[in-house]
Amino acid sequence: MNVWQLVKVHRAAALVLALLALSASLLLAALPRGFETAYDEAVHGMLRDVSAQQTDLDVTARPLSAEALIGNPADFETRYAEFAKHLPRDLREAVVPLGQGTSHFSAKTTGTPVDTRLDGSKGASHEYVDFAWVPAAADRVTWVEGTPPGPSSTLARVPGHPELRNLKVIEIGLVTEARDKMKIDAGAVLLLGNSYPVVARVTGIYEVDDPADRFWEHNYEVTRAIIRPIPGDTESEWLTTGLVSDEGLASLDERRELSYSWVYGLDRDAVSAADSGAMIAQVDDYSRILTDLAGGPYSSMFTTLRYELVTGLDLVLTDFLSVLRTAETLLYLLLGGLAVVSIGVLALAVQLLTERMRTALSLVRARGASLGQVVRTGAAVIALAVLPATLLGYGLSYLVPGPATLVGHLVPVVLTLTTVLFAVGRLALAHRRPLKDTRADVVSARSSPRRVALEVLVVLLGLGGAYLLRSRGVASDAQELGADPFLMLAPAGLALAAGILTLRLYPLPLRLFTRIAGRRPGAVPFLGLTLAARSRGGAALPVLILLPALAVSVFGALVSGAIGDTQSRAAWQDVGASARVERSAEIPEDVVARVEALPGVNSVVRAGKGNVQVGIGGLRATVLSIDLKDYRELVAGSPLTVPDPPRGLGIPALMSKTLTPYKELEIGWHTRMKVRNMGRLDELPGLSFPGENLIVMPFDGPKRAGLRTYTNILLIDGDVDRATLERTVGLNDAEIETYATSLVDVRDTPLTGAITLAFTIATVAMGVYALIAVIVALVIGAADRTKALSFLRTLGLSQQQARTLTVLEVAPLIVLTAVAGLALGLVLPLVLGPGLDLSAFAGLAVTDFPLTFTTPALLAAGLTAVSILGAFAHATAGRRVTTALRVGESS
């Protein structure tokens, strides 16, 4: 038989099938591509958020003997190339070449104290000036005073130090901050080092061109003068590092704390999510290769350099992988649901087309076609409709930016194969035997025991899988690549089980309704419900489509809801109020007054905050003075909880866990004061960090100690944006946070966006598929229904009643399936709960799925309404049953 002719004759049904195949192929192939792009963006974002030191590969070595020293810049370059050669493939492709980005090499000393300033200038009592040879820095600084350092020289005598002779003089340049804060000017001469002293002469002062250049993250010390408190001492120490020239490199020897570093800068955008697993392993490999390069772990550590890899890349990527796994799980769950639904709709369309071809194929079969010929012809028609469509969909998916994925490649193959195999099965069953043993016009056959046993088995497997998943959780090893297949299978099994139960059980409530309808006067409800209770076989596919569609949508809504709620909570916890202004120094009264007068500001609570030493044991704590009662009123209605204010004589305070043993503590905040421990409070989100020691006293605590109140934090309730607040406050050093900006920060991550978008797309797609499923199911049964209706028309059924009858025939099944789908969707989070860690998307641990019924119920109602509307549209726009059955025609 001519296959093409069959396609042409049944072009409408073939077109429906082709369009469905096209959309399914496009969706299923394009979504993974989109996911991959989001994953890549996520890994890039994550790498951008951490410092270059963590992402770059830093090969370090410490020379411990003169033999191990490298005094020649050319030797550094040779080694740079040598190490680069041994980089494993993915890492090699991801690093930027020497001279670009953060790739560079350096030699630096640490902890070199200033003994005396030989030029007579005065500095702090504890000063450190180190040497750094960073050739790549030369292009990144501008000399504002003096000249760049030159070669080293020798100083025969050191004034005031008769014991020191022929000291090496190393020329250095210092950053402007060292000049300004440590008062070391160009021309200063410093005697450095307590043992093996050396002289440093400051030849010039430079300014860093672009402090934001990530290059400086590796060389932070040459850009700043750092002040550091000395533990157990009231004074602080100053540190800075001077740049030396290439010639100066030779003067840096093993007697200083000298270390060499070859940095391979990572091109963040060259890292893809798919490679990250391999990269983690390669970092480990590379570390081992470097050990071997130095002659293995047993070589002498004195005569040769031992290389060590310093990087946080593997840790960052491991963190990323654990986030990725949750995202993958969610998205594959979604994709799986979508695949099941779209394959179901395709199967329904195949059923439509094979029903349309049935007459022709039966005739052909009766005229002597073998089963093979019939099946081949039918399957070829299906393939002709499906294959080009899936290939086109697959081709179109390339318009979506993103890398090709294995899942994407498999989509057209799997879709075509499943569809054609389904058609083969259907055709073979329909035409295998000349005539069936039963007649279709009598009551439906009872299910065979074999089928009942199979269904019971499927239901038990579905429930068992869900139970196992719940008790076992998901394999959560981030190193293990790919999603947990069990996690994919269990929900699918559960959906299948729910589908079977729905199909088996839905006639039961219907019978009740039928009985009620039978007692009422109208005939149409009774007839419709009776038809609904009798409809069989054809109902299975729509149920199996509607149910997972709704379940996945409801699940998606719950997940989005949980993420949204937690994001909101995270933002509240981050800020501590609608907005917060914080400063280390006091906030002047006029600023407070201006903020209070801002339009949109409802109320402002003042607070004082400081970091204090507790007692004399070196224990430090954050101390807050705030009126907790006012604060509680301020945050009423938000997810934040505020405890009762401490009450009592003196200065009552709430303290965190580690401070509970103390009944009374003396702290030095503004003055020495004694606070009495009146209760426990571990954390005030937004105002203190978890884990740190916390003391919360009333706002007038310092006043009670004999001073006055202090304000350096303003907690604001109201609707005010950050820019306005910044303008109003007008203090450069004030830190201003608002709930809105904080929420945007946690919400706008690529993965969160991808998940939200994917759930939206999938929900819409599944809604459309469900609608199509209902209509196709109705079209398949249209011929039979027309016969039945035309018979009823002879008995006086009106056109309107015929329409209502059609809708009533499918509505009960849709409504009951929707209820089952809603229930399954609500149960899914409970089943998957332990396997899904959404904290990465929410900024906080998602502790529980709040069972919000509104969105899911709306979804279910919407899907039901859309499906029933589809039925109504079919009943209205479909072929009108205009004629009553005429005498002589058979019904």
Add this chain to the structure above:
Amino acid sequence: MTTLSDLEAQATRRAPAFGEHAHILCDNLVRIYKTEGVEVVALQGLDLLIEKGELIAIVGASGSGKSTLLNVLSGLDVPTAGLARVAGMDLLSMTAKDRLRYRRSVVGFIWQQTARNLLPYLTARENVMLPMKLAGKKAGRDRADELLDLLGVADCAPRRPGQMSGGEQQRVAIAVALANSPEVILADEPTGELDSDTSEEVFGALRRANRELGVTAVIVTHDPLVSEQVDRTVGIRDGRTSSETLRRTSEDGDVIAEEYAVLDRVGRLQLPRDFTNALAMERRVRLELERDHIGVWPAGAGEENGD
């Protein structure tokens, strides 16, 4: 004079089996449709013998089992029990392969609905060639034209069913049924949807096929036009053959039709309902063997006669 050896030969010679030489044979044929809780017995022990080259009509009320019989004979349905043999092939023990061969080369089939016989998007010629192609024969365009010509629809060859009249469609359908030179053609009310003139044409085509190609033809019909023109009409009642009407042409050219009741192999006989009603025969009748016939009396009347 019969010798002992003659007697011996007579004793050892097997009597010819029932319908051994018949082209179509149904012996005690039973077909039961099993449905939930209900069994519908469509054929309940039907006997039928048809000789090669015969043209017979089968008549009966709706639901009497005519269509089931035809489905069994065409190999589309499998009987539950009994014996059914067509052209030497046992319809009960056929494998799927045999069945296919049977459908391809032994029988041809014509349905009542003209639309069901032909694929609407193929021309008449293509429709006739279809069974040949399906059987893997070289598609004989000439043979198709020849058959269409024989049935008087040569001009329809390039037309699609939609462009033909009902009668033409049915005649093309006969050509399709004859495409693979079957030994038997079965027609299920071939003139059911046609007016009497067209019916005449279609029946004429069937008779021509029967006469000129020597094909055994079995026609299920309600149409007296058809049933009164065949040599033999078999009536079916309640899944059994109940009567046969034989027709012969008298010496002066008149057609003489004689209706017979069917006596089955175990001696059962169905009396026409009109007869039994007329004499109020119920439950029991009295039989008397006369020299050349058997008399049947109502139970009461016989007793009176006996007095």
